[in-house]
Amino acid sequence: MIDLIHVTKRFGAATAVDDISLSVARGELCVLVGTSGCGKSTTLRMINRLIEHSDGEIHIDGQQIRRFREETLRRRMGYAIQSTGLFPHWTVARNIGLVPRLLKWPAAKVQARVEELMALLGLSMKEFAGKYPHQLSGGQAQRVGVARALAADPDILLMDEPFGALDPITRESLQEELRELQARLHKTIVFVTHDMDEALRLADHLVVMHQGRIVQQGRPLELLREPADGFVESLLGGEDRGLKEAALLPVSQRMRPLGPQSPAGERIDQRASLREALSVMLWRHAERLTVVDDDGRPVGELSLRRLVGARSDD
Numbered sequence: 564m565i566d567l568i569h570v571t572k573r574f575g576a577a578t579a580v581d582d583i584s585l586s587v588a589r590g591e592l593c594v595l596v597g598t599s600g601c602g603k604s605t606t607l608r609m610i611n612r613l614i615e616h617s618d619g620e621i622h623i624d625g626q627q628i629r630r631f632r633e634e635t636l637r638r639r640m641g642y643a644i645q646s647t648g649l650f651p652h653w654t655v656a657r658n659i660g661l662v663p664r665l666l667k668w669p670a671a672k673v674q675a676r677v678e679e680l681m682a683l684l685g686l687s688m689k690e691f692a693g694k695y696p697h698q699l700s701g702g703q704a705q706r707v708g709v710a711r712a713l714a715a716d717p718d719i720l721l722m723d724e725p726f727g728a729l730d731p732i733t734r735e736s737l738q739e740e741l742r743e744l745q746a747r748l749h750k751t752i753v754f755v756t757h758d759m760d761e762a763l764r765l766a767d768h769l770v771v772m773h774q775g776r777i778v779q780q781g782r783p784l785e786l787l788r789e790p791a792d793g794f795v796e797s798l799l800g801g802e803d804r805g806l807k808e809a810a811l812l813p814v815s816q817r818m819r820p821l822g823p824q825s826p827a828g829e830r831i832d833q834r835a836s837l838r839e840a841l842s843v844m845l846w847r848h849a850e851r852l853t854v855v856d857d858d859g860r861p862v863g864e865l866s867l868r869r870l871v872g873a874r875s876d877d
């Protein structure tokens with residue numbers, strides 16, 4: 564759906580983005596990750612033409628973006644940024660309704676859309692519609708920013724470090740919500756971050772950038788297992804990669820069906836990650852856990868040997 568083909572961006576004599584090629588399929592969540600100044604934001608802004616590319620081609624649905632009228636292009640793309648960009652003297656409801664109003668939707672339709680989006684992002688109308696940005700917490704303001712980006716129902720969402728300024732707990736819960744939103748709305752998302760844990764948690768397609776170039780791209784597990792070079796390896800956490808991989812794999816992948824023996828005492832949800840399972844084992848000094856389904860029924864057993872990937876049985 565989004566294709567960058569040998570795209571370069573120069574600012575004067577400096578090359579910020581250097582001959583990158585990248586394809587994002589419809590409904591995919593693509594994360595650009597890399598150290599500061601590597602060209603992530605520039606890449607994102609070239610997609611909605613806030614920045615014009617110098618060389619190469621950018622296509623949306625096979626059409627060069629330069630062929631679209633800028634207004635048509637931006638209407639297809641929501642844009643959410645770290646500082647939220649909310650208008651400080653406008654209420655939450657007015658901020659969210661900005662794009663539909665610019666598109667001259669009838670007032671009743673704008674109102675209905677604002678209500679729908681606030682519900683979608685867990686913002687109570689009664690409590691928040693009339694509040695101003697300075698009366699919101701960081702997490703609430705980010706939710707409003709995302710609601711505003713979704714207002715005209717764009718099929719593409721561009722997000723530039725949207726959760727960068729939040730504490731880790733709020734950040735994780737917004738990441739979780741974004742994944743759920745994505746599963747429900749099937750948007751195509753390009754997401755910029757410099758936080759590798761966030762990138763691994765969110766990405767279907769992970770793109771590692773360094774000094775304006777793409778050094779590796781693929782599924783998170785592929786990159787973790789086969790980093791292209793020492794830079795990617797250290798960015799992915801070096802020796803910590805085992806834990807990062809475990810965070811991406813569900814318990815259900817390594818458990819074995821429950822045998823006739825009585826289940827172990829400690830329990831873990833089948834959808835929990837292997838990393839969470841390891842943490843429970845360490846905390847409880849347990850080498851075995853009973854894996855339970857959503858209704859709390861035992862469905863399997865996970866031993867420490869299986870968790871670490873030993874094939875021979877326990």
Ligand SMILES: Nc1ncnc2c1ncn2[C@@H]1O[C@H](COP(=O)(O)OP(=O)(O)OP(=O)(O)O)[C@@H](O)[C@H]1O
Binds near residue numbers: 578600601602604757
């Ligand atoms: N408008 C501009 N004029 C000149 N140079 C720019 C401009 N915008 C960005 N750059 C330069 O291009 C390079 C890439 O910047 P960019 O903002 O894309 O990096 P980034 O990976 O998003 O970094 P960060 O994580 O710090 O936001 C940097 O060296 C930056 O200084």
